[in-house]
Amino acid sequence: MFFSGSQVYGADSQKFGEYELKAAFIFNFAKFVTWPEHHFSVRKNTIDLCVYGSGFPINTFNYFEGKTAQGQIFRTKRLKDLSAVDGCDMLFVCASERYRITQIINKVKDMPILTIGDTEGFGEKGVMINLYIEDDKVRFEINLDAAKDAGLFISSQLLKLGRIIQKKR
């Protein structure tokens, strides 16, 4: 038993707050996504999650800071300027950016960056995994086309849990 007491790792919206759960989800996503070959070896040995926009307390990720996923060290940072997005492996777009989402997606769509949101409609807009609440439980939808366009491979484990959006084709 690796975890005990108040330490949150799994997902239970009853016990933990919404953001903590979402943060855990996001960290776990890192484990089920495969980046293009040589992606990490060329650059570095970290998986960098960038949080863009405001509204999502970034300190909820503190617990996962330094943990590993797929052998890489998980790190989080707030992204202020979108032009620096190429240093990110994952990009969480907060609800505050709901009006600029298309621009953001267009900016990163050809880059190997897993895009994540928690705002309704983001999935259809091209965000690869979009979180939502259903029956008091956190669920997610997956834009498989967007991920494929970016050269990312999402595990079937994740696919069988999420709702698949197929709109583009």
Add this chain to the structure above:
Amino acid sequence: MNINEIWHGQPIRNKFMLISMLTVICSLFFVSITLLIYEIIDLRNVYKKEIMTISKTISSSSVSSLMFDDKKAAKKIISNLSLMKNIMAAAIYDREGNLFATYKGKDEDVEFEPTFNKTLGFKFSLKSLELNEDIFFEDQCMGFIYIKSDLSRFYSRLKTLTLTITLVFIFSIVFSYILLNKLQPLIINPLNRLAHIMDLVSKQRDYTKRAEITTKDEIGYLAMVFNEMLDTIQHHSLELEGYRKHLEELVKKRTEELVEKNEELMKELKERKRLEEQLVQSQKMEAIGTLAGGVAHDFNNLLTVVLGYGELLKQKVKNDGTLNRYIEHVIASAEKGKRLTEGLLAFSRKQMVIPKPVNLNEVVRDTEKILKRLIGEDIELNTTLYDKDIIVLSDYGQIEQILINLVTNAKDAMPKGGEIKIETSLFYMDEDFIVRHGYGKKGFYGALKVEDSGIGMEKEVMDRIFEPFFTTKEVGKGTGLGLSVVYGIVKQNKGFISVESEPNKGSIFTVYLPVFESDVTVKQKQAVETTAEYGKGETILLAEDDDTLRGLMKTVLEQFNYKVIEAANGRDAIELFQKKKDDINLVILDVIMPKANGKEVYDRVRDIKPEIPALFISGYTSDFLSSKEIALEHLEFIQKPVLPIDLVKKVKNILEK
């Protein structure tokens, strides 16, 4: 009986089978058990692996469900186990141990524990296999999984397996038994054959048997050694048999020799005893005879004087009646005494007789009438005569005397009457007779047998009957000289007398007198002697006055290849010799002859032909020639009765000088 005894009592075949079967069964048993255990372990591992695989699959499939708290998805995943019939139940617990998702097989009634608090790993129970595992994802525990599997399939497989192994086990044993049974003769049979041969050898003692060597192993070696042993035994046995036979033969030979020697010794002893008795008897008789003869001779002279003067006295006193009567008594007594002395003289062979050929049958025939008168009417007299004449050289009167004396004795032995048998026969006295009776001389004899049915006598009496004056008759009835006279006459005639008697069974007296001639004896002599060895045609002048005797001698001499000129008296002999003096090689002269006696003839013949040899024949040596004369003039002499063979031998001897 304990196991050890039973074991030792078993034939080697059974032992072999038992040991082999025990080994096979033990081996098969251990192999089967090992196989079974190995199979059980293997099967368990297969089951464990299977469940582990299921567990891993479920774990990896459900890890995302756990991470993203998706019970529905987990339920969906776990429900896929329905495809696995043997899975009875399964459950997923989250990392805090709370029940997350469950699965129940058909007809299964399982209560899941709400929280996970089990030891990790496999747990076998009688009917099921349970697995408790943690679910890992990237080195982190995501939850736990519990799977329960039904073991009935495992047991049914185990059952099949056990059954198969048992069947193989039994089949192998049966197969082994058959194989061993088929193969055991290879080892047992040579041994049995060897044992059989040993048995035969031991029971029949047949050491020629040999064991057959079929193998080159220890049994073959045993058979070989056994055969070598048999060779040795056979060799020894033969040797022993040889020794035994040799020994037996030796013992048999020695025994036979011993028996033979013993018999010889007994015979010799018997003969010696008889000879001794005979010697004693004859010496006694000789002594008595000499005594009696001497006395009788002197007595005879005395009696002659008494009688002579008695006669003279009788003539002188013939007118005196009383004196005459007295003198007649004297003369009668003297006469009586003379007869006695005559008897004694006969016994002592001093009686003067001239032996002549006498026909035994003729004497018996002539005397029969006198004998019949002698024995009276109460006694029957039967005579049986030999069918041919039996000539013995004796005196007619003497033989008559013998007959009368014997018959008188026989009569006296039968006071109540009876039968007297007289028999004559020709008898050849052989070695057997001589041995049996202890006396005798080989040759032909005329036998005169007088048999009565009277009182008989004891042996003691028999030994003494020929002694003079020995009598069993009443005093005054006999002289005691009858048998003594017989004895004397027989001895004088070179004969023998035998007595057979038993009390109350009668007596048999047999007198044997040497045969002078009979047709039978001549013929038998011819058969015995070969004629060729004797005469060479020499001429002999034979002078003998007795025609019968001369005829006999002539026949004998001619038989032996001599020519014979006969002369009936002395004068004829001299005349014949003068005529044929050149032809004559030998003269045979009877000493006593009419007209010129033997000596006179001899003297005349020597005057004519001085070198002529002569042979004298005589009944008495002292007839005319004293033994002194014979010695001085070297005269050849042969005594009557002349036996043919003696005559021929004598003639041959003289002619060869």
